Amino acid sequence: AQTVTQSQPEMSVQEAETVTLSCTYDTSESDYYLFWYKQPPSRQMILVIRQEAYKQQNATENRFSVNFQKAAKSFSLKISDSQLGDAAMYFCAYRSHNFNKFYFGSGTKLNVKP
Amino acid sequence: NAGVTQTPKFQVLKTGQSMTLQCAQDMNHEYMSWYRQDPGMGLRLIHYSVGAGITDQGEVPNGYNVSRSTTEDFPLRLLSAAPSQTSVYFCASRTGTGGNQPQHFGDGTRLSIL
Numbered sequence: 001a002q003t004v005t006q007s008q009p010e011m012s013v014q015e016a017e018t019v020t021l022s023c024t025y026d027t028s029e030s031d032y033y034l035f036w037y038k039q040p041p042s043r044q045m046i047l048v049i050r051q052e053a054y055k056q057q058n059a060t061e062n063r064f065s066v067n068f069q070k071a072a073k074s075f076s077l078k079i080s081d082s083q084l085g086d087a088a089m090y091f092c093a094y095r096s097h098n099f100n101k102f103y104f105g106s107g108t109k110l111n112v113k114p
Numbered sequence: 115n116a117g118v119t120q121t122p123k124f125q126v127l128k129t130g131q132s133m134t135l136q137c138a139q140d141m142n143h144e145y146m147s148w149y150r151q152d153p154g155m156g157l158r159l160i161h162y163s164v165g166a167g168i169t170d171q172g173e174v175p176n177g178y179n180v181s182r183s184t185t186e187d188f189p190l191r192l193l194s195a196a197p198s199q200t201s202v203y204f205c206a207s208r209t210g211t212g213g214n215q216p217q218h219f220g221d222g223t224r225l226s227i228l
Contacts, residue, residue, distance in 0.1 A: 009154070033214050045204065045219035052214050091156055100145045100164055100208070101172065102217060104156040 002027045004094050006105035013082045014113050020067075021077045021108045023092030031097035034068065034075045039089040039107075048090070051075065053097075079110075087112040116140050120205050120220035127195045127227050135190040135223050137205030144210035146188040147172070147217065148180065150201040157204060163188055164210070195227045 003026045013019035025034070036048040051059045051068050058066050063083075067076045079086055092105040121136045139146065147162040149172075159172030163182040177199060179191040188207075192199060202224050206217035 004156075006156075035216055037216075043202065043222045045206075045217075047216040050214050050216055100147070100162055101159055102147070102157075102206075104149075104158075106154055106156040 002029075002094050002096070002103045004092055004103050004105040006090075006092055006108050008108045009106070010109040010111070012111040012113060013079070015082055015084060017082055018078060018080045019082055019110065021079075021090050021092075021110065023075045023077070023105055025073050025075065025092075025094050025103075027073065027094065027096075029096055029098075033095045033097070034066075035093040035095070035102075036064070036066070036075075036077045037091045037093060037104075038086075039091065040085075040087070045091075049077065082112050084112050084114060086110060118205055118207050118218050118220040120203075120223050122223060123221065124224050125226070127192075127225065129195060129197060129227060131195050132191070132193050133195065135192075135203055135205075135225070137188045137190065137220060138186050139188075139205075139207040139218070140186065141207060141209070141218065142185060143207035143218070144185070145208040145217075146182065147206045147208075148178070148188070148190045149204045149206065150174065150199075151204060151222070152201050160190065160203075192225075197227045199225065200227045201225060 034051045038046045089107045094103045148160040149157040161180040163169045205220045208217045
């Protein structure tokens with residue numbers, strides 16, 4: 001089974017600053033998909049951003065962008081101009097191209113300080 | 115636009131009791147999954163289904179049963195509840211079209227086993 005590792009259990013950032021959350025994964029596959037989900041205290045799982053492994057260009061969604069390093073098996077999330085509403089748990093997830101199984105990391109709790 | 119609906123939102127059971135967690139989606143998604151979320155461990159896949167009549171085991175299937183008689187519904191059954199099954203349970207669904215399609219999650223069920 002693939003493993004997804006988020007090595008930062010908790011991080012803090014000042015409002016309006018930039019923060020980067022780390023994610024690494026272990027796979028022997030060449031084709032797969034990567035996702036970042038946000039889970040606020042409401043417990044909802046909200047998609048933040050997604051990346052296809054065959055695409056070299058890093059995905060961007062407004063203030064959220066990724067640094068996808070396929071050879072290093074790294075998929076970090078950068079949040080620019082952090083807002084109080086960004087405070088949440090963030091989960092990195094991996095899905096194989098051929099299978100429906102998603103593998104999640106253990107999460108990073110992001111605190112945003114006013 | 116209901117999306118993925120889970121019931122109940124909270125439940126307390128005694129050890130040895132049985133119950134069914136309900137999950138329904140109105141998006142005509144082929145793929146549905148059940149996860150449990152425990153502190154510090156992210157989401158772990160219990161069972162999943164790729165279509166009506168087809169189910170398979172995930173990472174942590176012991177103690178749980180599923181069935182998929184319709185596209186819309188994917189109930190999770192606890193046959194004899196144990197304290198180790200105390201967790202937050204999430205149901206998710208995904209279309210089978212397009213590999214980069216994310217999962218859509220329900221709001222979760224918090225289950226406590228005494």
